[in-house]
Amino acid sequence: MDAPLNGNEVTANDYDALVLPGGVANPDALRLDNDAISFVKHFFNSHKPVAAICHAPWLLIEADVIKGRTLTSFPSLQTDIQNVGAAWVDEKVCNDNGLITSRNPQDLDAFCARLLEVLSKE
Numbered sequence: 001m002d003a004p005l006n007g008n009e010v011t012a013n014d015y016d017a018l019v020l021p022g023g024v025a026n027p028d029a030l031r032l033d034n035d036a037i038s039f040v041k042h043f044f045n046s047h048k049p050v051a052a053i054c055h056a057p058w059l060l061i062e063a064d065v066i067k068g069r070t071l072t073s074f075p076s077l078q079t080d081i082q083n084v085g086a087a088w089v090d091e092k093v094c095n096d097n098g099l100i101t102s103r104n105p106q107d108l109d110a111f112c113a114r115l116l117e118v119l120s121k122e
Contacts, residue, residue, distance in 0.1 A: 012042040017119055022054025031062035051100040051115045057081060071101040
């Protein structure tokens with residue numbers, strides 16, 4: 001088995017978009033990983049699409065990249081999102097200038113469709 005990639009070996013320049021996983025465990029672990037946080041910041045600084053579903057905005061909060069943005073998430077993140085200066089909406093999918101967010105797996109169809117729409121314009 002190959003060794004995992006070190007965050008310093010890849011950059012946002014290597015990818016067209018970033019999709020952050022949902023659930024509770026994945027974003028909770030990623031927000032404690034400095035390489036993951038730096039990678040997310042690089043994507044935002046590169047103005048490339050970032051898609052996050054469910055609890056994934058925890059990583060966006062940790063990366064300090066959503067102040068002034070509008071997004072959705074699993075409802076329990078509403079206060080966390082608002083506390084960092086972002087607006088939270090209860091919608092299947094939200095697209096704020098390439099930041100594509102959804103609430104939960106039931107919103108996957110809308111989430112994937114919006115991501116494909118954004119990527120097709122890139």
